Structure formats: C-alpha cells, structure tokens
Amino acid sequence: MALAYKLLEDGSGVAVDENGHPIVIDDAEEKEFGLDAIHLYSKIPSLQAEAKKYREERDKYKTKVEALGDLDPNELIEKLKEFEGIDPKAAKEALATVANLDQLDKEKNIEIEKVKAGVAESYNSKIRDLDAAHAKRVQALEESLASKDAAIRHLLIRGAFDRSEFIRDQTVLPPEIAYNTFGKHFKIEDDNGELKVYAIGYDGEKLFSLAKPGEYAPPDEAIELLINQYPQKDSILRTNAGGSNAAGNTAAGAGERAKLAALKAMNPVERLNAIRRQAAR
Structure with missing residues (x-):
C-alpha cells in the first residue's frame, strides 16, 4: 500500500479533514482518508x-x-x-x-x-x-502493525520534512530526498501513551535543542541541526551569489561548525551549561 500526503493546491502544506487529521492518499486503491496516528497506535x-x-x-x-x-x-x-x-x-x-x-x-x-x-x-x-x-x-x-507503524512514521517524521521551511528556503533538496538522506536519524518512542519524536546525531546521541536548553530538539530544529552538521552540507545548502556576502556566509558557517565541534567535545553536563549560557546572551 503506497501512501502519500495530500498537499494543498498551492503546495504550502498538507491538507486536513474536518477532524483536523492529515489526509493521506492510497495510490493502490485510489482513495483518500484522514489518518489518526494516535488512534491507530492505541489499538x-x-x-x-x-x-x-x-x-x-x-x-x-x-x-x-x-x-x-x-x-x-x-x-x-x-x-x-x-x-x-x-x-x-x-x-x-x-x-x-x-x-x-x-x-x-x-x-x-x-x-x-x-x-x-x-x-x-x-x-x-x-x-x-x-x-x-x-x-x-x-x-x-x-502485517497490520507493520503497516500502521509505517503510517505513523510517515505522518510524524516524513511530515516534518514536507513542512520544513529550512529545507524549502535554505537547501536545494526536495523534501523526499532530504527525508531519504536524514530520516534514518529520527526515532519514535512511547512516553506514557504520548508519541514523541527525537533525532540521533552523528555521534549516536540524542540531539538537544539550542532554542530550548535541556529539551530534545523538535523535528524541525533537528532537521536543521543534522543538515548543518552534515560533512557535505556545502553541496546542498543554498548560497548567495559571489562577493562579500559569500565570504560572510562561509565565515559564519565556519564559526557555527567550530561551536558545534566544541559542544560535542564536552561531557553532557558541560554541554548543557554551555547551551544555557548561549541562550542567555
């Protein structure tokens, strides 16, 4: 069963039904329906x-x-x-x-x-x-559980890539290619009946939010962190054309990479304190 989100006509997001559930299109049976991931998981x-x-x-x-x-x-x-x-x-x-x-x-x-x-x-x-x-x-x-797990993952993780403004505005990647490349870093866990999505960094540890120190990075922020830490990120990020602006972007990117490298070298307590200091500035 091939499932895909039904996008709005202007391509600005995913269409939803009257219950607020994202609408999914089943290519094999040529029908569409609202997908309630939480209800499926509770079954x-x-x-x-x-x-x-x-x-x-x-x-x-x-x-x-x-x-x-x-x-x-x-x-x-x-x-x-x-x-x-x-x-x-x-x-x-x-x-x-x-x-x-x-x-x-x-x-x-x-x-x-x-x-x-x-x-x-x-x-x-x-x-x-x-x-x-x-x-x-x-x-x-x-088979039913595997299908539902795939649908839940598609809804919670693939949907984040489809909605990502960072991918759309800052990279040259279509959401599908970005998901195929970076989607494997995302996991779903059940926290007392609540589904939570988190990302695993290149070092094998969960990614923490820079915007909300002490919390795991939400999907949209995790996507940006993974792409910015990607070794070949220069080949997928959009760049300003020539001149001093290009040089400025390169310098800013180098500075950001240096900060991330310094954070990775710290133990978890030092890393959390450093993130808090940066957020307080």
Whole structure:
C-alpha cells in the first residue's frame, strides 16, 4: 500500500479533514482518508490481547486431551461382574466371559484405544485448526502493525520534512530526498501513551535543542541541526551569489561548525551549561 500526503493546491502544506487529521492518499486503491496516528497506535494493546485469547483457548483444548489419561479396561469388567447371578442365563454368559477373560481384555483394550484415539484425534483436529487460525491471525496482526507503524512514521517524521521551511528556503533538496538522506536519524518512542519524536546525531546521541536548553530538539530544529552538521552540507545548502556576502556566509558557517565541534567535545553536563549560557546572551 503506497501512501502519500495530500498537499494543498498551492503546495504550502498538507491538507486536513474536518477532524483536523492529515489526509493521506492510497495510490493502490485510489482513495483518500484522514489518518489518526494516535488512534491507530492505541489499538496495539487490544490486538495483543486478542492474540493472547487465541493462545489460551488452544491450551484449554490441550488440557482436555491430557485429562483422558490411560483408561483401565479391568474397571469396566468389574462393573459387568456385579450383575452375575441375577439371571441363570446371564450367569452362564458371565462365566463364559470370565473363561475368555484374556481375550475379552484384548478386545476391550482395542475398543477403548479406538475410543481414546477418536477423542484425541477430535481434539487434536481442533487444536490444529486453532493453530492454523492463530498463525494466520498473528500474521495479519503483524502485517497490520507493520503497516500502521509505517503510517505513523510517515505522518510524524516524513511530515516534518514536507513542512520544513529550512529545507524549502535554505537547501536545494526536495523534501523526499532530504527525508531519504536524514530520516534514518529520527526515532519514535512511547512516553506514557504520548508519541514523541527525537533525532540521533552523528555521534549516536540524542540531539538537544539550542532554542530550548535541556529539551530534545523538535523535528524541525533537528532537521536543521543534522543538515548543518552534515560533512557535505556545502553541496546542498543554498548560497548567495559571489562577493562579500559569500565570504560572510562561509565565515559564519565556519564559526557555527567550530561551536558545534566544541559542544560535542564536552561531557553532557558541560554541554548543557554551555547551551544555557548561549541562550542567555
């Protein structure tokens, strides 16, 4: 399923429905709908509970099969012998039965084993059916979760690239190319039921905001930080044409890189204090 945001006619942003949800276009089925990422994410626990219910039902049938145990045919014969003497004919038949007890035991054992096998096969057949249905359901759930995770990531992260003024005004990259290059640095985590997006820098640590010291950089600021720290950023940033302005931009960029390098060399406490001092100026 290929999903894409529906953009406004002037290309200034993403269209939303009457509930304020971004509108997503499904190219495969040629339809569009509002995507509520938070609602989709909240469905995950109920799907997991449903999978647990299937496992418990399967275990219940296993318990019933094991409860059959090993039936003793002699117990059945003793019940029959209680009726001896009630009728002469019945007594003779009982004596004949005792005389052929060994053969009767074998025949009874065969019949009992047939009954046990039939019952066990019936339950095993149900277990196999449950296993097949459960496996199919689990596969469907996994595919559904993967699809929803992709939709959530597309909405929360790809959407930030599509809306980024920095990418549009300061770089030569289309949002799609910028996302393919830098989108891998962004992660989504569940913080007490609230989805939060954060970025991982080139050093493997979470990026902190320069505008709000002590907090993780929001997606729009993180995009700008990642691009400014990109080793080949000069090839993707827009530059003013020639003269002293170009030289000024180069000097400013070098100064910014020096500040970022100094921050990276500090431990987390020193880095936070330095950011706070810069914000207070």
